[in-house]
Amino acid sequence: MDEIFNGMPAEQVPGAAWRKSSYSGAQGNCVEVAHLPGGDVALRNSRDPQGPALVYTRAEMEAFAAGVKDGEFDWAH
Incomplete structure (x- = not known):
């Protein structure tokens, strides 16, 4: 399998x-x-689909999504 990084x-x-x-x-x-x-998750910028991909474990993405849902990353107004 090709290496993903x-x-x-x-x-x-x-x-x-x-x-x-x-x-x-x-x-x-x-x-x-x-x-x-293998369970990892890759992210890319939709405006630059040929640009770099960021690769995270499922656990990392679940922790991030939980923080978003809890408002931990809300913009200060």
């Missing part, structure tokens, strides 16, 4: 089926996610 070109991530949120704006201001074989 942080910063590799997103278009070269083996087994990646990229998805974007239905909340994404018309300008493509969104992060796309791909669930990878």
